[in-house]
Structures are given as structure tokens and as C-alpha cells.
Amino acid sequence: xxxxxxxxxxxxxxxxxxxxxxxxxxxxxxxxxxxxxxxxxxxxxxxxxxxxxxxxxxxxxxxxxxxxxxxxxxxxxxxxxxxxxxxxxxxxxxxxxxxxxxxxxxxxxxxxxxxxxxxxxxxxxxxxxxxxxxxxxxxxxxxxxxxxxxxxxxxxxxxxxxxxxxxxxxxxxxxxxxxxxxxxxxxxxxxxxxxxxxxxxxxxxxxxxxxxxxxxxxxxxxxxxxxxxxxxxxxxxxxxxxxxxxxxxxxxxxxxxxxxxxxxxxxxxxxxxxxxxxxxxxxxxxxxxxxxxxxxxxxxxxxxxxxxxxxxxxxxxxxxxxxxxxxxxxxxxxxxxxxx
Numbered sequence: 001x002x003x004x005x006x007x008x009x010x011x012x013x014x015x016x017x018x019x020x021x022x023x024x025x026x027x028x029x030x031x032x033x034x035x036x037x038x039x040x041x042x043x044x045x046x047x048x049x050x051x052x053x054x055x056x057x058x059x060x061x062x063x064x065x066x067x068x069x070x071x072x073x074x075x076x077x078x079x080x081x082x083x084x085x086x087x088x089x090x091x092x093x094x095x096x097x098x099x100x101x102x103x104x105x106x107x108x109x110x111x112x113x114x115x116x117x118x119x120x121x122x123x124x125x126x127x128x129x130x131x132x133x134x135x136x137x138x139x140x141x142x143x144x145x146x147x148x149x150x151x152x153x154x155x156x157x158x159x160x161x162x163x164x165x166x167x168x169x170x171x172x173x174x175x176x177x178x179x180x181x182x183x184x185x186x187x188x189x190x191x192x193x194x195x196x197x198x199x200x201x202x203x204x205x206x207x208x209x210x211x212x213x214x215x216x217x218x219x220x221x222x223x224x225x226x227x228x229x230x231x232x233x234x235x236x237x238x239x240x241x242x243x244x245x246x247x248x249x250x251x252x253x254x255x256x257x258x259x260x261x262x263x264x265x266x267x268x269x270x271x272x273x274x275x276x277x278x279x280x281x282x283x284x285x286x287x288x289x290x291x292x293x294x295x296x297x298x299x300x301x302x303x304x305x306x307x308x309x310x311x312x313x314x315x316x317x318x319x320x321x322x323x324x325x326x327x328x329x330x331x332x333x334x335x336x337x338x339x340x
Contacts, residue, residue, distance in 0.1 A: 003078045003172055005158065006069070006165040009317070013110045014123065014130050021105045024079065024090065024136040026069045026164065029122055030055060032098045032133030041071055061293050065164035070096040070134055072167070079138060080168065080175060082159040086146050089179055090138035099123050102135045142182055148195055148328075149187035150178040157226070157332060161254065162295040162319065195331050203327040207301050210340075212264040216246050218330075218340045219262055219299055223249035225333040228258075244276040250292075257294045259284065265302035271309040273298045278316045295319065299326050 008015045010027045018025050031051065040048045048067050052059050073079070073092055081088040100121035108116040114125040123130035147156055155174040158166075168175075181187060210218065216233055223231045229252035234245060247260040261277040263269045281296040298305075298313070301323040305313070313320045321329070 001076050001078065002167060002169045003080065003175055004073055004165055005080045005082065005168045007082055011130055011132050013112060014116055014125060014132060017108060017110060017116065019081065021108065022138055023102060024138045025132045026066060026134050027131050028066050028133040029129065029131045032100065032122065034098055037070055037098060040067065061291065062164060068165050073136060078175065086144045087159060088143045089141040089145065091141055092136055093139050094137040096134045096136045099132060099135055142179055145178060145182045150182050152177070152188060153332060163293055195328055199324060199327040199331060202330055203301065203323045207266065214340055215264045215301065216262050219247050219260055221338060221340055222330060222333060223247065223258065227251060245280045255292050257292050258297055259294065260297045260299055263298065263300040263302065265300050267302055268304050268306055269300040269302045269309060270306045271312050274309050274312040274316065274318055278318060297321060
């Protein structure tokens with residue numbers, strides 16, 4: 001039995017209602033058929049890569065998550081699904097199948113109350129195709145387990161990785177401990193109490209004692225402390241570059257590159273930060289096919305983001321981190337060796 005993390009980020013308005021009904025989903029509707037699935041299982045990653053080149057004339061970096069979903073995740077395995085401030089735990093009942101082979105519950109709707117139907121071997125909401133191609137049938141073990149009360153440091157850190165899914169079997173003991181503690185209502189109180197009580201103090205010190213340039217170096221230090229193999233603060237734009245990035249962090253062991261925009265703000269960060277990082281991120285992502293996953297973050301010391309910023313970040317798949325969340329991240333890695 002293996003343990004997996006699987007993140008619901010794509011088509012979430014449909015994916016979560018499906019999950020509520022025991023159906024774990026992933027995208028790639030262009031490849032949603034039995035022939036593709038069987039050939040991937042039979043012929044491996046090379047077939048999957050060749051198929052993407054044939055159909056799309058490209059090899060998307062996150063194709064490995066699709067391979068893991070339809071090939072590696074087996075009946076009896078455990079799946080952790082991270083959510084905001086919590087996580088769910090499921091047991092896999094059947095290996096992945098194309099969406100055309102599932103039976104939808106009656107009267108299934110999105111959270112915005114649009115009907116979800118199966119038509120022409122694909123999922124639809126009203127007359128719009130849903131980009132979900134494959135489904136794994138799962139059984140709920142536990143839902144809505146609070147992260148900061150029941151997940152230890154190792155599990156909490158792993159749930160922050162940004163790829164769609166990952167084999168996290170090395171955290172079996174942490175996951176089992178969290179499930180059992182949640183069942184009996186006995187949280188990991190010390191950690192949750194410490195973080196809850198001192199994160200505001202940490203954030204206030206950051207806002208009071210730092211200047212914008214030093215915030216960049218604090219984020220650089222955080223990335224190094226979190227395991228980055230190389231972190232760079234690029235020279236500021238000279239006017240001939242597209243977009244803007246303040247920190248670039250490479251995590252060699254998981255083939256991940258983070259592009260981070262830092263904002264030293266007090267109350268609210270607006271959508272300009274998203275536009276800056278998105279222009280840079282899209283330009284870099286479109287020009288690289290080196291096997292690395294690339295993720296864009298905005299970290300602000302402000303309390304919140306504007307509604308437009310949240311909307312744009314969701315559309316462009318950019319991660320927004322508030323001042324309070326960044327304070328929690330600093331507490332997670334500890335402060336030994338800090339020289340900012």
C-alpha cells in the first residue's frame with residue numbers, strides 16, 4: 001500500500017462535487033479514452049510523451065502527474081487531498097478510468113448550481129466541456145482534518161508542494177498518526193497553539209523592522225531554509241524584459257522552480273503584482289522544456305489581496321500568500337541561521 005497526495009486545483013467547481021461523491025479527478029480531457037489509458041499502462045512514459053507530441057506538438061511538464069494518476073495509483077492505496085487549512089483522506093477503490101466509464105450520481109451540480117452531465121464521452125456543465133479526463137473511485141476515510149492541529153511538520157510541509165500529485169509513502173507514519181488523532185479528537189496542541197499565538201508577532205516585526213529590499217532577502221533565506229538548492233534575486237528590469245520577478249528558487253531534488261514576486265505592503269495588495277509575475281512567468285514557461293515544473297507565487301506582508309487580484313491569480317494559476325501565511329511559513333522552518 002502506498003500513500004499519495006493529490007491536489008484538486010483544476011476545474012475545482014466540478015472536481016469537488018465529484019469528490020464529495022467518491023470520484024477523484026484529473027484533467028487531460030483531450031486524451032480521455034480507453035485506448036490511450038491502456039497503451040500508457042502497457043508502454044509506459046515514452047508512449048505518453050510521444051502521444052503528447054503527436055496531439056499537441058509539445059510535452060507539458062506536468063504530464064508526469066497524469067502518468068502517476070492512471071498508472072501508479074492502485075486499489076487500496078491512500079490519497080491525501082489538501083484543502084485550505086485542512087485535508088481529506090481517501091482510500092482508492094478502483095484504478096483510474098476515462099470519464100466515459102463512470103456513472104454520475106443523479107442531479108449532480110457544481111457549487112454554482114450548474115448541472116454536471118456526461119455527454120459524448122465527456123463531462124459537461126450546461127453546454128461547456130469540462131476539462132476532466134480521468135476518474136479514480138475512492139472511499140472517504142476522514143474529511144476536513146485541520147492541518148495545524150493534526151499534521152506534524154513533515155506532513156504540513158509536504159502538503160505545500162505545488163505539483164498535482166506525488167508519492168508521499170515516506171510520510172506513512174505522519175499520515176496514520178494524523179488520522180488516528182483526528183478520530184479520537186486529540187490534536188497536536190503545542191504546535192498549533194504556538195503558531196496561532198506568535199504568527200501575528202512575527203508578521204508585525206517583519207513589517208516594522210524590514211524594508212522592501214530586505215523582504216526579498218528574507219524570502220530568499222526562507223527558500224534556502226525550506227530546501228532550495230539555489231536561490232537568485234535577479235537584477236531589476238532594465239526596460240527590455242517582459243514582466244518582473246523578485247526571487248527565483250530552484251528545488252533540484254523535486255525538479256521545481258519558484259518565481260516569486262515580493263510586496264512590502266500594509267493592508268492590501270492589488271492585481272498589479274499578479275500582472276507583473278504573470279508576464280514574466282508565462283514568458284519563461286513558454287521558452288523552457290527542461291523537465292522542471294514552474295510555479296509562480298506572490299508573497300505580501302499585507303493582510304489580504306484585492307478581489308481583482310484573487311480573481312486574476314485564480315485564472316492564471318498563481319499562488320497568493322498573505323503576510324499571516326508567510327509568518328506561518330517562517331515559523332514552520334524555524335529561525336536558526338537567519339542573518340537578514
